[in-house]
Amino acid sequence: MSxxxxxxxxxxxxxxxxxxxxxxxxxxxxxxxxxxxxLIRRDKERAEAEAFGRLKAELAHAFAVPEDSYQPLTAAEVIARNRT
Known part of the structure; x- marks a missing residue:
């Protein structure tokens, strides 16, 4: 609804x-x-592009880590880790 x-x-x-x-x-x-x-639309697009850029950088960093360093986690462990 607009x-x-x-x-x-x-x-x-x-x-x-x-x-x-x-x-x-x-x-x-x-x-x-x-x-x-x-102006508002452009600022919204800029903010979304910055957020996407941060996500891309975070994912690139995560995928650059050697696979043998991965640790299995449950959903509850992920949630608990992200709360801190």
Whole structure:
């Protein structure tokens, strides 16, 4: 289910000038809302890419370990280890 939230953001000075330069006839966005939505989407994509990068690095490290060093663990042992 999609939800819409209305937010009020106040910016002044150089930030306001920068937003104004990117909105309207001279800018890349029709209105401030469109601009803010795009910024949020990009930040979300960046955060997801960083999380994926961390996961890839962790998996690469795990798979680089020699197989004979693996230890069998039960699900309960894994859960207990991850709680610490």
């Amino acid at each position: 939800r819409t939230t209305t937010m009020t953001v106040r910016v002044g000075g150089a930030l306001s000038d920068f937003v104004a330069a990117n909105v309207g006839d001279e800018g890349s966005y029709e209105n401030v809302s469109e601009y803010i939505r795009d």
